[in-house]
Amino acid sequence: MDTAAIYRVEGAVVGRPAIAAAAYLIGNTQDVRERVLRLGGVAASLPLALGGERTLASRVAWMGLRGMSEDRLAVIGEEYGERYLVPAIKDIARQLLADSRARKHRILLLSESLDVVLGPLAKELGVPMSDVIANRAELNAEGRATGRLVDPVVGGHLGGGWVRNFAKERGVDLERSFVYGASGGDGLLLSSFGHACAVTPDRALRRLARDNGWPVVEA
Amino acid sequence: MSDANALARANAVNGTPAPLSVHSAFAGKHVLVTGVTGFLGKVWLGMLLDLVPSVGRVSVLVRPPRRAKGDLTAAATARFEKIAATAPALRPLRATHGAGLGAYLDAKLHVVAGDVGQPLCGIAPDELERLATTVDIVVHFAGLTDFEPDPKEAVDVNVRGAVHVADVAARLRVPRVVHVSTCFVAGRRDGDIHEEIVTGLTPDGRPMDVAQVVETLLARADAAEAKTDRRGAALRRIRAEAGGDYARELAFPNTYTLTKSLAEQALAARSDVQACVVRPAIVECARTYPFAGWNEGINTSGPLVWLLAGPFFELPSRPEARFDVVPVDDVAKGTMLAVAAALEDAAPPVVQLGTSHTRPFTVGRAIELTGLGVRKHHERPDATNLERLLFRYLDAVPVPADNDSFLAVPNLRKHARRLRSWLGEVRFEDALPEGARSFAKKPVARAQERVQSATSSVETALRRIDQMLALYKPFIHDHDWVFRTDRMSALSARLVPAERAQFGWDVRDLDWRSYWLDVQIPGLATWCLPLMNGKTVPDDPPAHPPLRLARATSALPPSASAHNHLPQGAAPNAGSEARA
Numbered sequence: 001m002d003t004a005a006i007y008r009v010e011g012a013v014v015g016r017p018a019i020a021a022a023a024y025l026i027g028n029t030q031d032v033r034e035r036v037l038r039l040g041g042v043a044a045s046l047p048l049a050l051g052g053e054r055t056l057a058s059r060v061a062w063m064g065l066r067g068m069s070e071d072r073l074a075v076i077g078e079e080y081g082e083r084y085l086v087p088a089i090k091d092i093a094r095q096l097l098a099d100s101r102a103r104k105h106r107i108l109l110l111s112e113s114l115d116v117v118l119g120p121l122a123k124e125l126g127v128p129m130s131d132v133i134a135n136r137a138e139l140n141a142e143g144r145a146t147g148r149l150v151d152p153v154v155g156g157h158l159g160g161g162w163v164r165n166f167a168k169e170r171g172v173d174l175e176r177s178f179v180y181g182a183s184g185g186d187g188l189l190l191s192s193f194g195h196a197c198a199v200t201p202d203r204a205l206r207r208l209a210r211d212n213g214w215p216v217v218e219a
Numbered sequence: 220m221s222d223a224n225a226l227a228r229a230n231a232v233n234g235t236p237a238p239l240s241v242h243s244a245f246a247g248k249h250v251l252v253t254g255v256t257g258f259l260g261k262v263w264l265g266m267l268l269d270l271v272p273s274v275g276r277v278s279v280l281v282r283p284p285r286r287a288k289g290d291l292t293a294a295a296t297a298r299f300e301k302i303a304a305t306a307p308a309l310r311p312l313r314a315t316h317g318a319g320l321g322a323y324l325d326a327k328l329h330v331v332a333g334d335v336g337q338p339l340c341g342i343a344p345d346e347l348e349r350l351a352t353t354v355d356i357v358v359h360f361a362g363l364t365d366f367e368p369d370p371k372e373a374v375d376v377n378v379r380g381a382v383h384v385a386d387v388a389a390r391l392r393v394p395r396v397v398h399v400s401t402c403f404v405a406g407r408r409d410g411d412i413h414e415e416i417v418t419g420l421t422p423d424g425r426p427m428d429v430a431q432v433v434e435t436l437l438a439r440a441d442a443a444e445a446k447t448d449r450r451g452a453a454l455r456r457i458r459a460e461a462g463g464d465y466a467r468e469l470a471f472p473n474t475y476t477l478t479k480s481l482a483e484q485a486l487a488a489r490s491d492v493q494a495c496v497v498r499p500a501i502v503e504c505a506r507t508y509p510f511a512g513w514n515e516g517i518n519t520s521g522p523l524v525w526l527l528a529g530p531f532f533e534l535p536s537r538p539e540a541r542f543d544v545v546p547v548d549d550v551a552k553g554t555m556l557a558v559a560a561a562l563e564d565a566a567p568p569v570v571q572l573g574t575s576h577t578r579p580f581t582v583g584r585a586i587e588l589t590g591l592g593v594r595k596h597h598e599r600p601d602a603t604n605l606e607r608l609l610f611r612y613l614d615a616v617p618v619p620a621d622n623d624s625f626l627a628v629p630n631l632r633k634h635a636r637r638l639r640s641w642l643g644e645v646r647f648e649d650a651l652p653e654g655a656r657s658f659a660k661k662p663v664a665r666a667q668e669r670v671q672s673a674t675s676s677v678e679t680a681l682r683r684i685d686q687m688l689a690l691y692k693p694f695i696h697d698h699d700w701v702f703r704t705d706r707m708s709a710l711s712a713r714l715v716p717a718e719r720a721q722f723g724w725d726v727r728d729l730d731w732r733s734y735w736l737d738v739q740i741p742g743l744a745t746w747c748l749p750l751m752n753g754k755t756v757p758d759d760p761p762a763h764p765p766l767r768l769a770r771a772t773s774a775l776p777p778s779a780s781a782h783n784h785l786p787q788g789a790a791p792n793a794g795s796e797a798r799a
Contacts, residue, residue: 030587030614032532071584071732073592 001173005100007093008189009111009118009134010183012199013125014088018112019049019061024080025114026064030072038064054185055155058112058135059148065137066147073137073145077116085121092199092219096180097125105178108133110172110189111153132167159188181205190214220613237565239713241722244559246251246273246517247355253335253384254360256298258504258515259399261308263360263551265509268327269312270721271555278329278350280340280361293770295332304766305758307746313762320762325769334381335361339389347387356395358558359384364518366473366690369455370440373478381482389491397558397566398491402500402543402573402702407470409699414569414706416487416496416734423470429484432469436477439465472693485567495566497557499550500573500702502542503692503760504742506734508548512742519694520544520585521747522687527589527615528596528748533626535688538583538617540699541575545726546734553724556710570710573702578726582695583617588732590614592740620696630684635678639676642671 007013019042026038041064049057065073100107107127111118111134122132123141152162167174174195181187184204190196191212198209198216209216250267254260267274279299287294303309303324316323331350334341342350361384363376381398388396405412406422421427443461444454459474466477486494503520505513514521552574560566574580594614602713623630647667648660704724711724749756 030590031616032613069587070586071588071591074732075595075736080593 001171002106002177004108004170004172004177005097005103005105006108006110006172006177006179006193008179008181008183008186009109009113009121011186011202012096012180013090013093013109014085014121015090016084016088017049018058019045020084021077021080021113021117022058022061022064025068025073025076025117025162026061028072028076029068052185054112055153058153058155062114062135062137062149063147065113065145068145070138070139070143070145073114073116078119081117081120085117086124089121089124090200090219092217094125096197096199096217100178101126106172107131108172110154110158111135130179158186159192163189163192166184184208231607236709236713239556239559239563239565240715241555241559241718242271242273244562245271245275247275248355248562249276249278250274251278251280251331251350251354251357251387253340253357253380254362254399254675255279256281256302257360257362257364258308258518259360259499259547259550259554260360260697261302261306261515262505262509262547263358263554264515265309265312266548266551266555268324269315274327276329276353277327278331278354280331280333280335280342282334283332283623290770291386292330296330296768296770299330300766300768301761303768304761307513307759308515310759313759314646318762321766321768324590324766328768330768335359335383336375338383338386340380340383342387347390351390352392354391355393356397356558356562357384357388357391358397358399360399362399362479365473367459367463368473368474370436370459370465370474370478371458373462373474374437374481374667376722378429378433378477378481378485382464382485384485384771385489385492385494388494389489390794393564395495395561395564396488397495397497397561398482399554400479400496400498401476402700403472403476403694404483404498405700405702406476406480407467407472407693407698411701411703412571413703414498414567414571416483416569418484418487420445421469421471425470427469429481429488432477432481434527436462436465436474472697473690486626493561493564493566494568495557495561496569497554498569498571498573499553499704500545500571500575502547502550503544504739504746505548506546506729506738506793508551511738512745513547514742514746517750518703519691520739521743521751523585523691523695524593524743525591525748526684527586527596527686528593531684532613532615533622533624533628534586534615534695535620535622535627535692536582536586536617536695537697537699538586540582540695541701542582542585542695543573543575543702544585544739545574545701546578546729546738547666549726551724551726553707553711555722556707556714556724559722560710560713567706567710568625570707571702571704572707572724574726575701575705577708578729578731579701580731584731585735586615586617589733589740592736596740596744613642620692623668624636628681628688632678632681632685635674635681639671639674639678642667642674697744 007012010018016087023039026042027035029035029038042061043061045057048060078095097107109118109122109127109132113134115132115134118132118134118149119129122129132203133154135154137145138148138150140146163174166172177191177193178195179193180197180199181190182199182205183202186205187208196214198205198214201209202218206216252260252264255264264279268277281295281299283291283294284298306329313320331342331346333599359381361376363373388394402412408422419426434765439461440458443457445458447454450456462474466474467701469477471477483496486496503514503517503518505511550572553570554664557570618624648656648663651659651663707724714723746756
């Protein structure tokens with residue numbers, strides 16, 4: 001069993017929310033006329049995200065990908081990753097990753113976004129794609145997105161059964177491993193591991209960190 | 220004869236597939252090749268000389284430059300020297316031999332002055348006599364690949380050229396010929412197209428006779444010429460259109476495919492040659508050989524990419540139809556296999572080299588990937604902000620052929636025409652306030668003239684685009700061909716394991732996204748699109764000292780085929796009958 005360092009990408013590594021990636025991909029569908037309509041779906045998911053329903057928000061936002069080809073997802077996803085995610089990597093995240101690496105921890109990136117946008121980020125941080133846990137767009141036989149995400153969906157509140165399955169599948173020792181999160185929604189996730197750390201946390205996570213005695217790292 | 224050759228022949232007789240070795244099949248053989256100055260011919264020749272050094276001798280038929288006088292062999296040799304020294308297609312060959320390239324070519328290669336449009340390819344009689352006693356096979360790449368050329372040129376090169384090549388092959392000890400054609404001789408029909416020659420019938424099943432069709436094709440062009448007093452390019456266009464119309468009447472997409480079909484049928488009717496027809500589909504940028512992205516001239520997808528790389532956002536096309544693109548190096552490998560099998564007298568009569576059977580790519584995917592590729596290209600540091608904005612946010616989409624939107628090309632032409640005519644009628648200076656007329660009248664009139672002239676240019680460009688779309692419509696809208704490659708795959712399966720990586724035919728591993736974005740679009744941007752924009756593409760810098768090949772055409776080196784027993788020393792009066 002490995003001792004791992006699990007980083008929540010949204011918040012702990014970059015400041016951009018996953019919904020921004022959805023908006024970018026959907027805003028670049030092939031037919032210009034469809035873009036506005038589909039972006040409406042992303043807008044509709046915002047109140048859900050703000051209301052704490054991050055998993056449902058993810059599902060609604062990504063529905064706008066319906067009909068998008070695998071080619072486009074890959075190319076535009078990579079473009080988003082290069083243009084917006086890599087420059088947005090927090091300095092503190094780089095330092096923490098360097099520290100994890102020095103301590104020989106296996107680094108895993110955990111994201112609500114699609115795997116296709118995370119390639120450049122993972123490459124920049126030296127993490128193999130096999131150690132990136134993210135959502136995947138479901139594709140039909142013609143190689144086009146159905147608008148659904150492949151289960152299990154990586155949502156906002158991960159804990160319990162999801163974490164146990166994750167640890168089993170990835171061979172991760174939960175007690176000895178480290179987890180880094182940034183928002184209140186990550187509370188359940190952070191409490192599932194032996195060592196938790198709040199990275200530039202929001203108010204809710206800051207309170208949880210104080211209650212649980214988790215270290216808080218500021219930028 | 221090698222063991223592999225002997226086994227192959229024995230098994231060919233028994234009817235069981237035998238192992239095929241390209242190196243053994245070519246060992247010590249003398250190959251006469253036409254069309255080595257063309258895109259595919261050059262790649263194939265480079266591959267042969269570079270990767271199959273066991274070949275005994277390669278004679279290349281080269282047309283001397285049109286203005287050449289006197290020693291035409293010397294003129295043809297000089298033309299080939301330039302190609303050998305600077306053609307990017309021959310880079311690997313030059314890299315392998317370095318300063319020793321001249322010596323290697325002198326040992327292996329022999330330039331024959333000639334022209335496939337002439338009887339017996341215009342080869343001088345004494346030269347032909349020598350070739351007839353030593354050549355083991357003729358590989359015929361030469362052809363006119365314009366979709367709608369002047370019918371006379373198309374007949375001379377594509378139909379009569381093939382017949383002339385067969386006439387040369389018929390004089391060999393074993394009359395073998397491999398003729399490179401096109402999958403699109405299938406004509407205007409859909410579905411599975413098998414590796415077979417259908418003779419005496421049009422693609423839609425009406426009777427046709429080769430000689431009669433050739434006669435009518437030429438007569439149609441002449442009749443169109445007789446009805447007009449236009450000359451030069453305009454006359455050429457009228458003749459070409461008349462030929463194209465006739466081809467379409469016979470259910471072929473264009474004059475090129477019609478004449479290629481006529482050539483195949485003429486060859487199939489010959490009992491004095493052993494012909495193998497190789498049909499590539501749309502030959503495009505190389506995957507790896509001579510290097511990734513290599514392309515030459517304006518091929519089929521070049522103009523489409525050129526269109527989509529400009530502000531052109533609606534392409535009349537059928538997205539689900541297969542777009543059979545095949546990298547040139549895969550075609551060269553497949554042709555190598557076919558020639559090797561033909562040298563062992565075990566080649567199928569027809570093989571097809573396409574991707575639609577085992578690794579289909581669609582028109583819709585090509586359009587989308589082109590848009591994405593162009594978008595990536597415009598992200599380069601030197602792109603203007605306007606380019607980035609346009610290509611980041613506007614993508615071309617497939618539309619039905621009867622699309623009547625504002626952006627449809629016929630409508631755009633109409634708008635441009637109306638705008639030009641309105642600009643011709645209205646006088647902006649009259650709309651100026653009285654006080655401003657004295658100083659603003661001239662600048663306003665000049666600006667109006669400039670806008671009118673720009674509108675006229677746009678109208679001309681749109682007319683060209685409309686014509687281009689009509690030429691490409693059969694390939695991207697009207698038909699969905701599946702070019703079966705069963706025989707080619709079976710031939711490749713016979714290849715000895717040690718040679719499979721080098722010469723095996725297998726396109727199933729083609730990753731279309733990676734090929735289109737990382738090979739095809741950059742390749743076209745480097746080697747094709749500049750030509751479409753009226754620019755040139757550079758050759759490689761020539762070596763120092765310049766490459767100079769031996770001119771003594773009859774002096775064959777010791778490495779040539781064991782059955783070479785030509786008189787030494789006498790320089791023939793080669794090319795005296797070759798057409799300049």
